[in-house]
Amino acid sequence: MRMMLRMVIDATDGSDAIQSGAMQRAIGALVEKLKPEAVYFSTEDGMRAGYIVFDMTSANQQVEIGEPLFDLGCEVHLTPCMTPDELQAGFAAAGR
Template identity: 60%
Template sequence: MMLRTHLDAHDGSEAIKSGALQKAIGAFIEKFKPEAAYYTTDNGLRSGLYVFDMKEPSLSVVIAEPFFDLGCKVTLSPCMTAEDLRAGFEATGL
């Protein structure tokens, strides 16, 4: 699964000053142990991208709510490795 978080400059600055952003990121990383985590800007927003294994769909609430509380836009998208893609192509029978 890929989690993308986007936070505007004003809300982001407030969340950083209060420590809330660091707390939300730290809690997510500790609980879900992403295999990759990247931080960047996207369309002028502070952004985080995380690749991790989400065991069940109901966890989307647990994952997203702390970021929503900060004013983040949150996107969860299934993603796959090259091996997963290859297996998917093979499964199509084409």
């Protein structure tokens, strides 16, 4: 299932993790493991944020994705998401 991972990185913990290189290693490993279709970085409510769209093949991936990010002080949010074509197919299946 296509998922969007949204991570919001605590300013203080994030700065420490960037200085030590832990953030770069964690994000690099995550991107390598997930082989995402899209990865973006921005700010959210004054904090560092990242967005990764990927295919989740098993619910237990939530643990292997979340734990390294929790260790860095990140908030982690996983949300199913759709392409426009999938949305249209959903409307059709719902009789809309």
